[in-house]
Amino acid sequence: MPDRSFLRWPFFEDSHRDLAERIESWTAREIAPHAAEGHGRDEVDRAALGFVKALAGGGWLGHCVPAPWGGKNEDYDVRSLCLIRETLARASGLAEFAFAMQLLGGAPIALFGSGALKKEILPGFVSGERIGAFALSEPGAGSNPGELITTARRDGGDYIIDGEKTWVSNGGIATQYVVFVRTGDPGPRGLSALVVDADATGLSVAERIDVVAPHPLARLRFEGCRVAADRLLGSEGDGFRIAMTTLDMARPTVGAAALGFARRALDETLARVSTRQIGGQPLADYQMTKAKIADMAVAVDTSALLVYRAAWTRDVLGGRTSLESSQAKLFATEAAQEVVDQAVQLHGGEGVVAGSAVETLYREVRALRIYEGTSEIQKLVIARETMKNFSGQGNGASST
Numbered sequence: 001m002p003d004r005s006f007l008r009w010p011f012f013e014d015s016h017r018d019l020a021e022r023i024e025s026w027t028a029r030e031i032a033p034h035a036a037e038g039h040g041r042d043e044v045d046r047a048a049l050g051f052v053k054a055l056a057g058g059g060w061l062g063h064c065v066p067a068p069w070g071g072k073n074e075d076y077d078v079r080s081l082c083l084i085r086e087t088l089a090r091a092s093g094l095a096e097f098a099f100a101m102q103l104l105g106g107a108p109i110a111l112f113g114s115g116a117l118k119k120e121i122l123p124g125f126v127s128g129e130r131i132g133a134f135a136l137s138e139p140g141a142g143s144n145p146g147e148l149i150t151t152a153r154r155d156g157g158d159y160i161i162d163g164e165k166t167w168v169s170n171g172g173i174a175t176q177y178v179v180f181v182r183t184g185d186p187g188p189r190g191l192s193a194l195v196v197d198a199d200a201t202g203l204s205v206a207e208r209i210d211v212v213a214p215h216p217l218a219r220l221r222f223e224g225c226r227v228a229a230d231r232l233l234g235s236e237g238d239g240f241r242i243a244m245t246t247l248d249m250a251r252p253t254v255g256a257a258a259l260g261f262a263r264r265a266l267d268e269t270l271a272r273v274s275t276r277q278i279g280g281q282p283l284a285d286y287q288m289t290k291a292k293i294a295d296m297a298v299a300v301d302t303s304a305l306l307v308y309r310a311a312w313t314r315d316v317l318g319g320r321t322s323l324e325s326s327q328a329k330l331f332a333t334e335a336a337q338e339v340v341d342q343a344v345q346l347h348g349g350e351g352v353v354a355g356s357a358v359e360t361l362y363r364e365v366r367a368l369r370i371y372e373g374t375s376e377i378q379k380l381v382i383a384r385e386t387m388k389n390f391s392g393q394g395n396g397a398s399s400t
């Protein structure tokens, strides 16, 4: 029985406690039985699309879009997003991924798109008819988007995009890509963001990429790809701010996914050590086991504190939450890796059997320390914000 005592913490309203119960029972019913489905690229694509449909049917994608465009809440509620990602992650990494991508693909449009663009696109993200994607990284620019070289040049009422994007989650199955391009000078201020339909002429999937925990992922090629100028988000030059604002909101939810993997690993381990007999007594009775369980429990609770502190800060205090978001992502993803590794250790040989719960978690958790900003990048953000706060320049949402 998973420990749900954290829901009594003051970060939550009763509506969150209610949501946590509903997503828990819905996930057990609708997602867990399908968690092992999807081997091979086509099957993984089908399974991901199936999870989007199921999430839409359950009404959960309404959390990925604000209310005026078919969503549940007036603004994003990051605590709800984290509770949903955490719960889905405990059951299925791919279902969790499917939810996360509707959020990451939809948020830049919801936060920065024109009224007409939001009205046209966002309801489809809620119904599952449209599939989102966020195309920022390039072969030569991942951690530093300020160096990206995919260009968009104005041609009458259109932009013409040339270049490449890589590590694009949902690449190959998305219907809309938010693509970050260079429209101006070198550096972060020369970037813009455009919404590109998957069937736009000049856009192709250059290569599908297979990773340790399979999910749809691709490198995209843009060759004279023509996009109407009204698909621009914000104004020219806003691209870096759009990417960073979106990531500030999304990073605590990555921490929440990591937390879900860690909680599942702890639960699997508690079940294992209470039944596995060694030398005539349960593995749980050995002090070295207890030390590992203690470390795992502290890591899980500390992650939860940082994740829900970041989400609460965004929801309640508002303002820029780069510090809280990066702390949550850094700590929770690193801690989850440790927790899952200890879970494998306490499962012995069974921990490395392909397809077992902890072996699956071991593969699922690894990418989280890399995507949406590596741990090293989170440290740079944390140091920058901490030094700003010390010198009194931060807008320090958490310090109000």
Ligand code: COS
Pocket (backbone or CB within 6 Å): 136, 137, 142, 143, 144, 145, 146, 188, 189, 240, 241, 244, 245, 247, 248, 320, 322, 371, 372, 373, 374, 377, 380, 381
């Ligand atoms: N919200 C709003 N604006 C932000 C911002 C944020 N979180 N972070 C930076 N900005 C603004 C700055 O205010 C600055 O604006 P001005 O030029 O008007 O002053 C501009 O953006 C550039 O900021 P900064 O100089 O801090 O940017 P850096 O080039 O130093 O980049 C890091 C900082 C490394 C933190 C950033 O590039 C980053 O987060 N990289 C990781 C990207 C990533 O997650 N990649 C993975 C691909 S997505 S799966």
